[in-house]
Amino acid sequence: MFETLKPQPADKILALVQMYREDPRDTKVDLGVGVYKDATGLTPVMRAVKAAEQKIWESQDTKVYTGLAGDPAFSDVMVDLVLGDAVARGNVAAAATPGGTGAVRQAFELIQMANPDARVFVSNPTWPNHVAILGYLGIETVSYRYFDSETRGVDFDGLIEDLKTAKKGDVVLLHGCCHNPTGANLNSAEWDEVIKVLLETGATPMIDIAYQGFGDGLQEDATATRKVAAAVPECLIAASCSKNFGIYRERTGILMAISADDSATGLNQGTLSYLNRQNFSFPPDHGARIVTTILSDADLRADWQVELEEVRKSMLGLRSQLAEELQRLSGSDRFGFLAQHRGMFSRLGTTPEMVEKLRVEHGIYMVGDSRMNIAGLNAQTVPVLAKAIIDSGI
Numbered sequence: 001m002f003e004t005l006k007p008q009p010a011d012k013i014l015a016l017v018q019m020y021r022e023d024p025r026d027t028k029v030d031l032g033v034g035v036y037k038d039a040t041g042l043t044p045v046m047r048a049v050k051a052a053e054q055k056i057w058e059s060q061d062t063k064v065y066t067g068l069a070g071d072p073a074f075s076d077v078m079v080d081l082v083l084g085d086a087v088a089r090g091n092v093a094a095a096a097t098p099g100g101t102g103a104v105r106q107a108f109e110l111i112q113m114a115n116p117d118a119r120v121f122v123s124n125p126t127w128p129n130h131v132a133i134l135g136y137l138g139i140e141t142v143s144y145r146y147f148d149s150e151t152r153g154v155d156f157d158g159l160i161e162d163l164k165t166a167k168k169g170d171v172v173l174l175h176g177c178c179h180n181p182t183g184a185n186l187n188s189a190e191w192d193e194v195i196k197v198l199l200e201t202g203a204t205p206m207i208d209i210a211y212q213g214f215g216d217g218l219q220e221d222a223t224a225t226r227k228v229a230a231a232v233p234e235c236l237i238a239a240s241c242s243k244n245f246g247i248y249r250e251r252t253g254i255l256m257a258i259s260a261d262d263s264a265t266g267l268n269q270g271t272l273s274y275l276n277r278q279n280f281s282f283p284p285d286h287g288a289r290i291v292t293t294i295l296s297d298a299d300l301r302a303d304w305q306v307e308l309e310e311v312r313k314s315m316l317g318l319r320s321q322l323a324e325e326l327q328r329l330s331g332s333d334r335f336g337f338l339a340q341h342r343g344m345f346s347r348l349g350t351t352p353e354m355v356e357k358l359r360v361e362h363g364i365y366m367v368g369d370s371r372m373n374i375a376g377l378n379a380q381t382v383p384v385l386a387k388a389i390i391d392s393g394i
Contacts, residue, residue: 100240178343
């Protein structure tokens with residue numbers, strides 16, 4: 001049977017990681033893989049996470065299953081973290097998932113169950129796994145304009161024009177904050193216009209919020225998601241705890257389904273539990289329990305927020321340093337967008353050939369579409385990257 005299998009395309013980011021490992025140069029810089037790194041190149045365990053794990057270790061007396069949707073306490077703290085009081089809790093069905101990717105996958109399967117003919121509108125570009133999973137499930141994907149390679153900002157006129165072609169039964173996939181891979185975000189007025197189009201077309205928004213707290217602040221990064229959820233009759237939200245809690249390997253995420261009528265919540269909740277059962281039965285609990293412990297304890301939550309804010313400001317500082325160094329070397333402000341972007345990523349807006357030149361000649365590793373992980377830099381490597389960019393003629 002196995003002889004009929006065909007080779008699958010290699011994951012470009014994982015291939016880049018392997019190439020970086022095999023590169024003998026001491027001056028090489030890894031801006032590919034999307035994980036936060038501190039100034040020493042380490043992805044540390046946050047203080048609050050260590051303290052929460054200690055509390056769990058001391059108090060937990062069973063490893064029995066929690067439930068198909070996970071521990072309800074995890075759903076409660078995550079709904080509060082992402083939505084605040086924007087939507088009544090009784091209108092939100094929620095289920096824990098293996099990471100934010102698991103939430104995205106479950107959301108797409110829910111869409112397919114609800115409307116087999118649904119089209120999912122995705123930004124150009126978007127996180128590659130969005131398109132890969134949609135393709136695997138056989139869901140029609142429609143690309144909408146998003147990134148302007150000239151300004152390195154949002155092509156908002158193109159975005160609105162494309163979203164106006166959506167119709168009732170379609171889904172519009174939006175990034176809640178810190179757009180991956182571009183780092184370019186909508187402003188408040190632009191979000192209002194997107195909501196207006198969603199209401200006019202009847203399309204359902206799905207928000208992927210994977211970087212809450214990495215952009216403008218924990219509450220600020222949730223503003224757009226809350227605004228959309230409060231304005232539309234139905235909404236899907238896929239949230240990840242990997243980045244803002246630093247628990248990547250614990251695979252901790254959640255899918256929320258919001259309806260205007262709380263009488264629909266029971267059906268939605270049952271459907272989310274059913275999907276979990278079909279795909280992996282019970283979701284992992286350790287990461288979810290860490291998050292629940294932190295968000296339920298005033299002292300741990302306060303310490304977590306302090307450390308998260310340190311992470312956020314570190315990335316903003318690196319952005320500013322890089323933009324300033326590029327301005328000094330080029331005598332131009334054409335790289336000012338780097339200081340305006342938010343989150344871990346920015347997209348240079350250059351060609352794959354130039355990206356390859358950076359790797360071969362300068363040991364700078366970034367994804368072929370010119371997405372670079374700002375958190376992969378430190379104060380010493382920023383000048384190295386800036387010089388490589390200018391020397392390469394970007």
